[in-house]
Amino acid sequence: MQRIKSPPLDSDSNDWEPVGPGTPETSTAPNRSDVLKAQKPKPTKPKGPLPKGIKPHQQVLFQSESICFKKGLESPVDVPKEDKPPLAAAGKFFEEDCQILYSAESLYHHPQNDHVPEIVVLGASNAGKSSFLNALTGGEDIAKVSHKPGKTTTMNAYGTGPRPKIAKELVRKGDVPPKHSLILMDTPGYGFRSQEDWGKTILKYLNVRKMLRGAVLLMPADKKLQETDRWMLRTLARSNTRTLIVITKADKPGERWQEACRNLHDQIQDIIGGLSAHSAPSWREGSSRVLGVYATASKIAFVSRRLGNGGGIGGVRLAVLEMAGFSLGEKIEKQAETKAYSGKVVSFDDIVWKS
Secondary structure, X not given: OOOOOOOOOOOOOOOEOOOOOOOOOOOOOOOOOOOOOOOXXXXXXXXXXXXXXXXXXXXXXXXXXXXXXXXXXXXXXXXXXXXXXXXXXXXXXOOOOOEEEEEEOOHHHOXXXXXXXXXXXXXXXXXXXXXXXXXXXXXXXXXXXXXXXXXXXOEEEEEEOOOEOOXXXXXXXXXXXXXXXXXXXXXXXXXXXXXXXXXXXXXXXXXXOOOEEEEEEEEEOOOOOOHHHHHHHHHHHHOOOOEEEXXXXXXXXXXXXXXXXXXXXXXHHXXXXXXXXXXXXXXXXXXXXXXXXXXXXXXXXXXXXXXXXXXXXXXXXXXXXXXXXXXXXXXXXXXXXXXXXXXXXXXXXHEEEOO
Protein backbone atom coordinates (compact mmCIF):
# COMPACT_ATOMS: atom_id res chain seq x y z
CA MET A 1 0.00 0.00 0.00
CA GLN A 2 1.40 3.37 -0.98
CA ARG A 3 0.87 6.69 0.79
CA ILE A 4 2.38 10.17 0.64
CA LYS A 5 1.60 13.44 2.36
CA SER A 6 -2.01 14.59 2.15
CA PRO A 7 -3.25 18.19 2.50
CA PRO A 8 -4.44 19.31 5.95
CA LEU A 9 -7.95 18.45 7.02
CA ASP A 10 -9.01 22.09 6.99
CA SER A 11 -8.10 22.40 3.32
CA ASP A 12 -10.87 23.75 1.10
CA SER A 13 -9.86 21.47 -1.74
CA ASN A 14 -12.43 18.86 -2.73
CA ASP A 15 -10.01 17.11 -5.07
CA TRP A 16 -8.19 13.89 -4.40
CA GLU A 17 -5.27 12.20 -6.05
CA PRO A 18 -5.60 8.51 -6.94
CA VAL A 19 -2.83 5.97 -6.91
CA GLY A 20 -3.42 3.83 -9.96
CA PRO A 21 -5.19 0.57 -9.08
CA GLY A 22 -3.85 -1.26 -12.13
CA THR A 23 -1.20 -3.95 -12.05
CA PRO A 24 2.42 -2.74 -11.92
CA GLU A 25 2.89 -3.76 -15.54
CA THR A 26 0.00 -1.69 -16.91
CA SER A 27 -0.86 1.09 -14.46
CA THR A 28 0.01 4.62 -15.55
CA ALA A 29 -1.71 6.54 -12.76
CA PRO A 30 0.34 8.82 -10.51
CA ASN A 31 2.06 7.43 -7.43
CA ARG A 32 0.09 9.51 -4.91
CA SER A 33 -2.43 8.99 -2.13
CA ASP A 34 -6.11 9.80 -2.47
CA VAL A 35 -7.16 13.08 -0.90
CA LEU A 36 -10.73 13.65 0.22
CA LYS A 37 -12.22 16.02 2.75
CA ALA A 38 -12.96 14.76 6.25
CA GLN A 39 -16.59 13.90 6.83
CA LYS A 40 -18.75 13.31 9.89
CA PRO A 41 -20.77 10.09 10.08
CA LYS A 42 -24.47 10.72 9.57
CA PRO A 43 -27.15 8.82 11.49
CA THR A 44 -29.54 6.74 9.47
CA LYS A 45 -32.69 8.74 9.98
CA PRO A 46 -35.39 9.70 7.50
CA LYS A 47 -34.83 12.80 5.37
CA GLY A 48 -38.48 12.54 4.35
CA PRO A 49 -41.47 10.23 4.79
CA LEU A 50 -41.01 6.53 4.19
CA PRO A 51 -43.46 4.72 1.89
CA LYS A 52 -46.94 4.39 3.38
CA GLY A 53 -48.03 1.03 4.69
CA ILE A 54 -44.56 -0.39 5.24
CA LYS A 55 -44.47 -3.52 7.39
CA PRO A 56 -42.23 -4.11 10.41
CA HIS A 57 -39.80 -6.35 8.52
CA GLN A 58 -39.51 -3.71 5.79
CA GLN A 59 -38.80 -1.01 8.34
CA VAL A 60 -35.93 -3.10 9.72
CA LEU A 61 -34.50 -3.43 6.23
CA PHE A 62 -34.96 0.23 5.36
CA GLN A 63 -33.11 1.36 8.48
CA SER A 64 -30.23 -1.12 8.13
CA GLU A 65 -27.02 0.34 6.74
CA SER A 66 -25.48 -3.03 5.93
CA ILE A 67 -27.04 -6.48 5.47
CA CYS A 68 -24.24 -8.98 4.99
CA PHE A 69 -24.65 -12.76 5.06
CA LYS A 70 -21.72 -14.85 6.23
CA LYS A 71 -21.09 -18.55 5.88
CA GLY A 72 -22.18 -20.47 8.98
CA LEU A 73 -24.31 -17.67 10.43
CA GLU A 74 -28.10 -17.78 10.32
CA SER A 75 -28.71 -14.04 10.60
CA PRO A 76 -27.07 -11.20 8.67
CA VAL A 77 -24.10 -9.57 10.35
CA ASP A 78 -24.74 -6.28 12.16
CA VAL A 79 -22.54 -3.28 11.48
CA PRO A 80 -19.74 -3.24 14.09
CA LYS A 81 -18.93 0.07 15.74
CA GLU A 82 -15.57 0.33 13.98
CA ASP A 83 -17.28 0.16 10.57
CA LYS A 84 -19.48 3.20 11.19
CA PRO A 85 -16.86 5.77 10.05
CA PRO A 86 -15.99 3.84 6.85
CA LEU A 87 -19.70 3.56 6.03
CA ALA A 88 -20.08 7.32 6.44
CA ALA A 89 -17.07 7.90 4.20
CA ALA A 90 -18.48 5.56 1.55
CA GLY A 91 -21.83 7.34 1.67
CA LYS A 92 -20.17 10.72 1.16
CA PHE A 93 -18.13 9.39 -1.77
CA PHE A 94 -21.29 8.45 -3.67
CA GLU A 95 -22.97 11.78 -2.89
CA GLU A 96 -20.80 13.36 -5.57
CA ASP A 97 -22.54 14.19 -8.83
CA CYS A 98 -23.03 11.13 -11.04
CA GLN A 99 -23.19 11.44 -14.82
CA ILE A 100 -23.60 9.08 -17.74
CA LEU A 101 -20.35 9.04 -19.70
CA TYR A 102 -21.17 6.95 -22.77
CA SER A 103 -23.06 3.94 -24.14
CA ALA A 104 -21.41 1.05 -25.98
CA GLU A 105 -22.94 -1.68 -28.12
CA SER A 106 -19.69 -3.66 -28.36
CA LEU A 107 -16.25 -3.79 -26.80
CA TYR A 108 -14.82 -1.58 -29.53
CA HIS A 109 -17.18 1.26 -28.62
CA HIS A 110 -15.60 1.67 -25.18
CA PRO A 111 -13.10 4.54 -25.08
CA GLN A 112 -9.65 3.77 -23.74
CA ASN A 113 -9.38 4.15 -19.97
CA ASP A 114 -5.95 4.31 -18.36
CA HIS A 115 -6.70 5.89 -14.99
CA VAL A 116 -10.17 5.32 -13.51
CA PRO A 117 -11.21 1.98 -11.94
CA GLU A 118 -14.30 0.33 -13.39
CA ILE A 119 -16.91 -1.84 -11.67
CA VAL A 120 -19.35 -3.75 -13.88
CA VAL A 121 -22.91 -4.44 -12.70
CA LEU A 122 -24.42 -7.73 -13.91
CA GLY A 123 -27.73 -9.49 -13.43
CA ALA A 124 -30.66 -11.19 -15.09
CA SER A 125 -33.39 -9.13 -16.71
CA ASN A 126 -35.45 -7.37 -14.03
CA ALA A 127 -32.94 -8.19 -11.30
CA GLY A 128 -33.09 -4.53 -10.33
CA LYS A 129 -29.89 -3.21 -11.92
CA SER A 130 -31.25 0.25 -12.71
CA SER A 131 -32.77 0.69 -9.23
CA PHE A 132 -29.53 -0.58 -7.70
CA LEU A 133 -27.41 1.92 -9.65
CA ASN A 134 -29.75 4.75 -8.73
CA ALA A 135 -29.53 3.82 -5.04
CA LEU A 136 -25.76 3.33 -5.11
CA THR A 137 -25.29 6.84 -6.48
CA GLY A 138 -27.54 8.55 -3.98
CA GLY A 139 -31.03 7.84 -5.21
CA GLU A 140 -30.80 9.95 -8.36
CA ASP A 141 -32.61 8.66 -11.44
CA ILE A 142 -29.53 8.27 -13.60
CA ALA A 143 -30.62 4.86 -14.92
CA LYS A 144 -34.08 4.39 -16.39
CA VAL A 145 -36.19 1.93 -14.40
CA SER A 146 -38.69 -0.26 -16.24
CA HIS A 147 -41.00 -3.06 -15.12
CA LYS A 148 -40.54 -4.66 -18.53
CA PRO A 149 -37.41 -6.83 -18.92
CA GLY A 150 -34.83 -5.93 -21.52
CA LYS A 151 -35.00 -2.14 -21.09
CA THR A 152 -31.21 -1.78 -21.09
CA THR A 153 -29.78 -2.83 -24.47
CA THR A 154 -26.29 -1.31 -24.32
CA MET A 155 -23.45 -1.13 -21.82
CA ASN A 156 -23.78 2.26 -20.13
CA ALA A 157 -20.89 3.87 -18.25
CA TYR A 158 -21.61 6.18 -15.30
CA GLY A 159 -18.99 8.35 -13.62
CA THR A 160 -19.21 8.96 -9.88
CA GLY A 161 -17.04 10.13 -7.01
CA PRO A 162 -14.91 13.28 -6.72
CA ARG A 163 -12.65 14.53 -9.50
CA PRO A 164 -9.22 12.84 -9.41
CA LYS A 165 -5.96 14.75 -9.75
CA ILE A 166 -3.84 13.16 -12.45
CA ALA A 167 -0.50 14.52 -13.61
CA LYS A 168 -0.80 16.19 -17.01
CA GLU A 169 1.98 14.08 -18.47
CA LEU A 170 -0.03 10.93 -17.76
CA VAL A 171 -3.05 12.11 -19.77
CA ARG A 172 -2.72 11.28 -23.43
CA LYS A 173 -2.56 14.25 -25.79
CA GLY A 174 -6.04 15.23 -26.92
CA ASP A 175 -7.79 13.40 -24.05
CA VAL A 176 -9.88 15.19 -21.45
CA PRO A 177 -8.76 14.50 -17.83
CA PRO A 178 -11.26 12.31 -15.93
CA LYS A 179 -13.95 14.12 -13.95
CA HIS A 180 -14.85 11.15 -11.74
CA SER A 181 -12.86 8.71 -9.63
CA LEU A 182 -14.99 5.62 -10.32
CA ILE A 183 -16.84 4.23 -13.34
CA LEU A 184 -19.92 2.02 -12.88
CA MET A 185 -20.73 -0.05 -15.96
CA ASP A 186 -24.38 -1.02 -16.41
CA THR A 187 -25.06 -4.01 -18.67
CA PRO A 188 -28.09 -5.51 -20.45
CA GLY A 189 -29.88 -8.16 -18.43
CA TYR A 190 -29.25 -11.76 -19.37
CA GLY A 191 -31.96 -14.38 -19.75
CA PHE A 192 -34.64 -12.44 -21.63
CA ARG A 193 -34.34 -12.49 -25.40
CA SER A 194 -30.65 -11.94 -24.91
CA GLN A 195 -28.72 -11.34 -28.06
CA GLU A 196 -26.64 -14.30 -29.12
CA ASP A 197 -23.41 -12.34 -28.87
CA TRP A 198 -24.19 -10.86 -25.43
CA GLY A 199 -22.10 -13.47 -23.63
CA LYS A 200 -19.18 -12.99 -26.01
CA THR A 201 -19.25 -9.22 -25.56
CA ILE A 202 -19.30 -9.46 -21.77
CA LEU A 203 -16.59 -12.13 -21.74
CA LYS A 204 -14.32 -9.95 -23.88
CA TYR A 205 -14.96 -7.00 -21.59
CA LEU A 206 -14.15 -9.05 -18.48
CA ASN A 207 -10.94 -10.37 -19.99
CA VAL A 208 -9.39 -7.34 -21.68
CA ARG A 209 -10.63 -4.20 -19.90
CA LYS A 210 -7.48 -2.95 -18.16
CA MET A 211 -9.11 -0.84 -15.45
CA LEU A 212 -11.84 -3.34 -14.54
CA ARG A 213 -11.56 -4.02 -10.81
CA GLY A 214 -14.53 -6.29 -10.19
CA ALA A 215 -18.15 -7.19 -10.80
CA VAL A 216 -21.34 -6.75 -8.80
CA LEU A 217 -23.72 -9.63 -9.54
CA LEU A 218 -27.36 -8.99 -8.62
CA MET A 219 -29.76 -11.81 -7.70
CA PRO A 220 -33.37 -11.03 -6.66
CA ALA A 221 -34.65 -12.63 -3.46
CA ASP A 222 -38.11 -13.24 -4.90
CA LYS A 223 -36.91 -15.52 -7.71
CA LYS A 224 -35.23 -18.89 -7.85
CA LEU A 225 -31.62 -19.19 -8.87
CA GLN A 226 -31.56 -19.62 -12.65
CA GLU A 227 -29.18 -21.58 -14.85
CA THR A 228 -28.13 -18.25 -16.36
CA ASP A 229 -27.02 -17.13 -12.88
CA ARG A 230 -24.89 -20.26 -12.59
CA TRP A 231 -23.46 -19.56 -16.03
CA MET A 232 -22.60 -16.01 -14.97
CA LEU A 233 -20.77 -17.24 -11.89
CA ARG A 234 -18.81 -19.70 -14.04
CA THR A 235 -17.96 -16.88 -16.44
CA LEU A 236 -16.69 -14.68 -13.61
CA ALA A 237 -14.62 -17.57 -12.27
CA ARG A 238 -13.05 -18.31 -15.64
CA SER A 239 -12.18 -14.67 -16.19
CA ASN A 240 -10.77 -14.40 -12.65
CA THR A 241 -13.01 -11.41 -11.88
CA ARG A 242 -13.42 -10.37 -8.26
CA THR A 243 -17.11 -10.61 -7.48
CA LEU A 244 -19.52 -9.01 -5.03
CA ILE A 245 -22.98 -10.58 -4.89
CA VAL A 246 -25.99 -8.47 -3.92
CA ILE A 247 -29.39 -10.01 -3.18
CA THR A 248 -31.92 -7.42 -4.33
CA LYS A 249 -35.56 -7.00 -3.26
CA ALA A 250 -34.75 -8.71 0.05
CA ASP A 251 -38.09 -7.79 1.62
CA LYS A 252 -40.18 -9.34 -1.18
CA PRO A 253 -40.38 -12.80 0.52
CA GLY A 254 -42.17 -11.16 3.47
CA GLU A 255 -41.51 -11.68 7.17
CA ARG A 256 -39.30 -14.70 6.41
CA TRP A 257 -36.98 -12.60 4.28
CA GLN A 258 -33.91 -13.56 6.30
CA GLU A 259 -34.59 -17.25 5.72
CA ALA A 260 -35.11 -16.68 1.99
CA CYS A 261 -31.90 -14.67 1.67
CA ARG A 262 -30.01 -17.21 3.77
CA ASN A 263 -31.16 -20.05 1.50
CA LEU A 264 -30.11 -18.10 -1.58
CA HIS A 265 -26.75 -17.36 0.04
CA ASP A 266 -26.22 -21.06 0.75
CA GLN A 267 -27.08 -21.99 -2.85
CA ILE A 268 -24.58 -19.43 -4.10
CA GLN A 269 -21.88 -20.76 -1.80
CA ASP A 270 -22.55 -24.32 -2.99
CA ILE A 271 -22.13 -23.21 -6.60
CA ILE A 272 -18.93 -21.35 -5.79
CA GLY A 273 -17.58 -24.42 -4.03
CA GLY A 274 -18.11 -26.49 -7.17
CA LEU A 275 -16.44 -24.06 -9.54
CA SER A 276 -12.86 -25.17 -8.94
CA ALA A 277 -12.58 -26.85 -12.32
CA HIS A 278 -13.71 -23.67 -14.08
CA SER A 279 -11.76 -21.14 -12.05
CA ALA A 280 -8.49 -19.34 -12.55
CA PRO A 281 -5.90 -20.34 -9.90
CA SER A 282 -6.16 -17.13 -7.85
CA TRP A 283 -9.97 -17.31 -7.92
CA ARG A 284 -9.80 -20.88 -6.59
CA GLU A 285 -7.40 -19.84 -3.86
CA GLY A 286 -9.80 -17.18 -2.65
CA SER A 287 -7.86 -13.98 -3.34
CA SER A 288 -10.17 -12.97 -6.18
CA ARG A 289 -13.31 -14.95 -5.59
CA VAL A 290 -16.65 -13.81 -4.19
CA LEU A 291 -15.96 -11.06 -1.66
CA GLY A 292 -19.30 -11.20 0.11
CA VAL A 293 -23.05 -11.64 -0.19
CA TYR A 294 -25.03 -8.53 0.70
CA ALA A 295 -28.75 -7.77 0.58
CA THR A 296 -30.70 -4.63 -0.25
CA ALA A 297 -34.37 -3.74 0.12
CA SER A 298 -36.85 -3.10 -2.67
CA LYS A 299 -37.62 0.54 -3.50
CA ILE A 300 -33.94 0.96 -2.68
CA ALA A 301 -33.46 4.18 -4.67
CA PHE A 302 -36.43 5.75 -2.85
CA VAL A 303 -34.98 4.63 0.48
CA SER A 304 -31.50 5.88 -0.40
CA ARG A 305 -32.78 9.40 -1.04
CA ARG A 306 -34.32 9.50 2.44
CA LEU A 307 -32.06 7.29 4.53
CA GLY A 308 -28.66 7.77 2.94
CA ASN A 309 -26.95 4.43 3.60
CA GLY A 310 -30.22 2.74 4.62
CA GLY A 311 -31.82 -0.23 2.94
CA GLY A 312 -28.51 -2.08 3.08
CA ILE A 313 -26.86 0.14 0.47
CA GLY A 314 -24.21 1.44 2.88
CA GLY A 315 -22.46 -1.91 3.21
CA VAL A 316 -22.59 -2.39 -0.55
CA ARG A 317 -21.09 1.06 -1.14
CA LEU A 318 -18.18 0.29 1.14
CA ALA A 319 -17.63 -3.15 -0.43
CA VAL A 320 -17.70 -1.64 -3.94
CA LEU A 321 -15.06 0.94 -3.01
CA GLU A 322 -12.85 -1.72 -1.46
CA MET A 323 -13.22 -3.89 -4.56
CA ALA A 324 -12.34 -0.90 -6.75
CA GLY A 325 -9.07 -0.51 -4.88
CA PHE A 326 -9.87 1.97 -2.13
CA SER A 327 -8.80 1.19 1.41
CA LEU A 328 -8.96 2.95 4.77
CA GLY A 329 -5.64 4.17 6.07
CA GLU A 330 -4.36 4.02 9.60
CA LYS A 331 -4.79 7.72 10.36
CA ILE A 332 -8.16 8.48 11.98
CA GLU A 333 -9.37 11.93 12.90
CA LYS A 334 -11.46 12.36 16.03
CA GLN A 335 -14.95 13.80 15.88
CA ALA A 336 -15.44 16.93 17.97
CA GLU A 337 -19.23 17.20 18.07
CA THR A 338 -21.82 14.61 17.22
CA LYS A 339 -24.76 13.15 19.05
CA ALA A 340 -25.38 10.27 16.69
CA TYR A 341 -21.93 8.72 17.00
CA SER A 342 -19.20 9.36 19.55
CA GLY A 343 -16.44 7.14 18.20
CA LYS A 344 -13.69 7.82 15.68
CA VAL A 345 -14.24 9.44 12.31
CA VAL A 346 -12.37 8.32 9.23
CA SER A 347 -11.02 11.17 7.15
CA PHE A 348 -11.32 10.94 3.39
CA ASP A 349 -7.58 11.60 3.45
CA ASP A 350 -7.28 8.02 4.64
CA ILE A 351 -8.88 6.40 1.61
CA VAL A 352 -5.97 5.10 -0.44
CA TRP A 353 -5.43 2.71 -3.31
CA LYS A 354 -4.48 -0.84 -2.50
CA SER A 355 -1.26 -1.75 -4.25
